[in-house]
Amino acid sequence: MACSISGCVIFDKRRNANEIKRIENRVRQLLVMAEDRGRDSYGIVSFQKDGKLIQVKDVGRASESLDRKPSFITANTAIVIANNRAEPTTEYVPNKHTADIQPFGETVFVTHNGTIANDFDLERRFHLKRRTKIDSAILPSLLEKVWNGTLERLQSILRDDVLGSYALAIVRKDQPQTLYLACNYKPIFLEYDKELDVLYFTSLESYLQQDSKMIWDANATRQMKPYSLVRITTEKEFDEKSLWLADSEKKRKERALIVASAGLDSTAATKVMIDRGYDVTLLHFKYRHRAQNREEEAIKRIAEHLGCELMFVDTSLFKDVIGHSRLTETLSNIEKEREGEAGAEYAHEWVPARNLIFLSIATGIAEAHGYDVIVPGTNLEESGAYPDNEMIFINKLNEVLPYATNLQKRVSIEMPVGNLMKHEIVKLSLQIGAPLHLTWSCYEGGEAHCGKCGPCYMRRKAFEINGLKDVVPYLSEQVAKTA
Numbered sequence: 001m002a003c004s005i006s007g008c009v010i011f012d013k014r015r016n017a018n019e020i021k022r023i024e025n026r027v028r029q030l031l032v033m034a035e036d037r038g039r040d041s042y043g044i045v046s047f048q049k050d051g052k053l054i055q056v057k058d059v060g061r062a063s064e065s066l067d068r069k070p071s072f073i074t075a076n077t078a079i080v081i082a083n084n085r086a087e088p089t090t091e092y093v094p095n096k097h098t099a100d101i102q103p104f105g106e107t108v109f110v111t112h113n114g115t116i117a118n119d120f121d122l123e124r125r126f127h128l129k130r131r132t133k134i135d136s137a138i139l140p141s142l143l144e145k146v147w148n149g150t151l152e153r154l155q156s157i158l159r160d161d162v163l164g165s166y167a168l169a170i171v172r173k174d175q176p177q178t179l180y181l182a183c184n185y186k187p188i189f190l191e192y193d194k195e196l197d198v199l200y201f202t203s204l205e206s207y208l209q210q211d212s213k214m215i216w217d218a219n220a221t222r223q224m225k226p227y228s229l230v231r232i233t234t235e236k237e238f239d240e241k242s243l244w245l246a247d248s249e250k251k252r253k254e255r256a257l258i259v260a261s262a263g264l265d266s267t268a269a270t271k272v273m274i275d276r277g278y279d280v281t282l283l284h285f286k287y288r289h290r291a292q293n294r295e296e297e298a299i300k301r302i303a304e305h306l307g308c309e310l311m312f313v314d315t316s317l318f319k320d321v322i323g324h325s326r327l328t329e330t331l332s333n334i335e336k337e338r339e340g341e342a343g344a345e346y347a348h349e350w351v352p353a354r355n356l357i358f359l360s361i362a363t364g365i366a367e368a369h370g371y372d373v374i375v376p377g378t379n380l381e382e383s384g385a386y387p388d389n390e391m392i393f394i395n396k397l398n399e400v401l402p403y404a405t406n407l408q409k410r411v412s413i414e415m416p417v418g419n420l421m422k423h424e425i426v427k428l429s430l431q432i433g434a435p436l437h438l439t440w441s442c443y444e445g446g447e448a449h450c451g452k453c454g455p456c457y458m459r460r461k462a463f464e465i466n467g468l469k470d471v472v473p474y475l476s477e478q479v480a481k482t483a
Contacts (some may be wrong), residue, residue, distance in 0.1 A: 003102070003113040004034035004203040005169050007044075007081040008462065009179050011197045012234050015075065023198055027080055030200065031062040033207045037113075038084030043101040045109050046072040047079045047176040049234075057101040078177040078234045081169040082113040091134050097145070099131040105140035107173045110148065112136040112205055114165035114186045122161065139168070149175065151226045151231045155241040158182055158229060165407070167203060177234040181224060184243060188224040226402035245408050255279045256414075257371040258308075259358050262298035264459060265417050266377030268425050270306060271434035272416040273375055281309040281371070281444040282400060283362055288319035289327045289351070291445040298440035305435045318351055325351040327443060349443050349454065355388035359397060359413065362406060366411045374413045379459060381422040391418050422462035430466070437471040443468045448473045 008027055015023075031042055043057040054072045060064050062084065073080065083102035087093065093100045103111040116135040122128060122142055130137040142161070147153055149172060158166075167186035171179055181188055181201060191200045191208045202208060210218050224230065227243040257280035260266040274280050284299045286292055296312075303310040325328035327349045355376065362374045376394070383390040394415050401411055417425050429436050441459045442449040449456050451474035463470040 003086055003111075004084040004207075004208070005036035005082070005111045005113050005167055006030040006034055006084075006200070006202040007169055007179075008078065008201070009079050009112070009199045009232050009234060010077055011199070011236055012074075013197045015055045015196070020073055020075060020077075023037065023196055024071060026193075026198075026200060027073070028066055028080065030202050031066060031075055031084060034084040034203065035061050035063060035349055037203060038086035040087040041085045041096060041101045042066070042083065043085075043103055043111075044072050044080060044082040045103045045105075045111075045171070046077050047081075047109075047171055047173075048074065048076045049177060050076065050405045051173060051176050052076075053173070057098050059096050059101070079171055079179050081109065081111045081171060081179070083113075088115075093132070093134070100134060102134075102136060103169075104130075104132075104134075104137045106144065108140045108143040109171050110136065110139045110143070111175070112139060112231070113167040114184075116162065116164040116166070118163040121163075135164075136350055139170075143170070143175070149237055151180075151229070151241060154180060155229050155243065158364045159245065169199075179232045180229065180231070182229040182243065183224050184227050184407065187226075187403075190222055190224065192220045194219060196482065205344075206464075227408075244410055251394070253277070253279045254446045255281070255371045256373045256375050257311075257362055257366050258282050259362050259374065260284050260299055260302070261377060262295045262302060262439055263377060263381075263455070264422070264425055264429065264439055264462075265379045266434060267302055267377075267436065267439050268429040268432075268434045269375050269377050269416045270302070270308065271432050273373075274306060274308075275432060278373070280306070281311055283311045283313065283365065285358055285361075286312055286314045286352075287328070287351075288316050290329060291440065291443060294440045294442070294445050298438055301438045302435055305438060311365070317357070318354065322352050325349070327351050346356075350386070353387075353388075353392070356397075360404075363401060363411055367405045367409045371411065374411065376413065376415065377417065378415050379417050379422070379425060380419050381425075385454075389418075391415065394418060420459045423465035426462040426468075427466050430468075439472065441472075446475060448475045449473070451476045 019263055040060045040062050041059050046054040056069045056072050081103050085102055103109045103313050116138055119135040119138040122138050126142060126145055128138060128141040130141050147157060165184060165186050167183040167188045169181055187203060189202055189205045189208060208221055210221050229243055230237040231242045256267060256273045258270045258280060260270060260282040270280060282299060282303050286296060319328040319330060325331050358375060378389040378394060394413050398413050403410055441455040443453040443455055444450045449472055
């Protein structure tokens with residue numbers, strides 16, 4: 001079920017009638033904006049500090065009837081939770097009644113975005129009854145029966161008993177000044193209005209209208225962490241728990257999948273992860289680029305030397321479909337200045353979206369085969385020319401991964417050399433014994449490194465900065481020997 005949840009916590013503070021009206025108008029606005037995630041019904045439950053409730057529910061769009069509904073926020077209101085429902089085919093209700101409209105509950109009230117996949121199992125296992133067949137209705141029934149009101153017990157119920165996707169707002173009638181918010185991959189965004197001293201929540205950041213405000217006018221906004229549970233009170237008490245299955249439940253050594261090109265950076269990253277105690281597998285992409293054969297030879301030697309498993313992905317996608325890269329010989333109009341320092345400072349050999357595609361495939365492999373972390377050879381040096389080496393790229397991908405993998409499939413990306421320059425990577429590699437003599441960095445596929453392309457330039461310079469001669473041969477050196 002694709003819905004939107006919204007509402008607010010009104011912190012303890014005296015407010016005049018105009019301020020109360022502004023708070024209510026903001027919640028109404030959230031409900032109207034959230035129609036794009038649900039147009040079949042909407043519902044509001046407003047919790048008063050004395051335990052009384054104000055409920056507003058109706059079929060259809062909020063924009064069609066909400067302005068005719070009575071006020072639901074008073075000087076005594078503590079918390080408001082609300083829902084816009086998009087009715088799925090599997091739960092279509094032809095004649096909807098109040099019992100079919102969220103938020104649901106009698107002593108524990110819940111508004112839910114997502115799908116509860118084991119609602120019938122919960123119903124049988126805990127001998128529950130619900131007033132509607134809608135899957136979300138099982139949650140208040142479950143909580144009313146087995147939840148003792150503590151954050152720790154709620155954590156265990158949501159983590160261990162509930163199967164499905166969810167963003168939840170939960171309020172107990174006997175705790176009318178405490179809001180519980182929980183989510184796995186369904187998002188919840190929070191916005192604190194400092195002037196009114198109110199915390200709003202909703203399902204999409206765009207509903208908060210931050211993009212229309214100048215930076216000094218904007219309210220503080222953040223997204224809840226995926227797989228998290230928070231407790232917020234009107235006295236500004238805040239507690240947080242994780243809904244990920246505990247790492248302590250793993251009975252095996254942690255596993256790392258290295259996106260390995262056979263170059264300096266990924267080889268150094270491999271040795272770092274081995275030294276950290278990971279069970280390491282190298283993942284090498286054969287994507288029809290000029291140095292493919294040399295890289296394949298090198299990665300086999302590296303894997304054997306380090307005692308790592310080796311996995312190949314063979315694809316012609318970059319050459320036959322995407323194209324537009326000199327590296328795959330699908331683009332030829334590259335100026336001669338691509339060599340040496342110029343080749344290191346601009347991405348002349350750019351392969352469109354290569355790292356994004358590599359890491360996406362690696363994520364699928366990691367999820368399917370139980371790898372805990374993915375490790376690319378992204379580094380600080382090349383982030384000046386290649387945007388997909390910049391640390392923010394990996395950080396953003398890590399934010400996305402909980403929404404790209406299935407329930408409780410916890411995969412993350414680490415960048416052990418992401419903050420290092422090339423000369424620092426060489427120094428580190430020599431300190432930890434990474435087999436740099438087996439690596440291949442050159443963009444060309446000759447008998448030895450060309451010594452002219454950007455990677456060759458950076459590599460040679462990195463060794464020079466460390467007062468050393470590179471451990472691999474270059475064509476220029478071979479020519480000199482035969483002259």
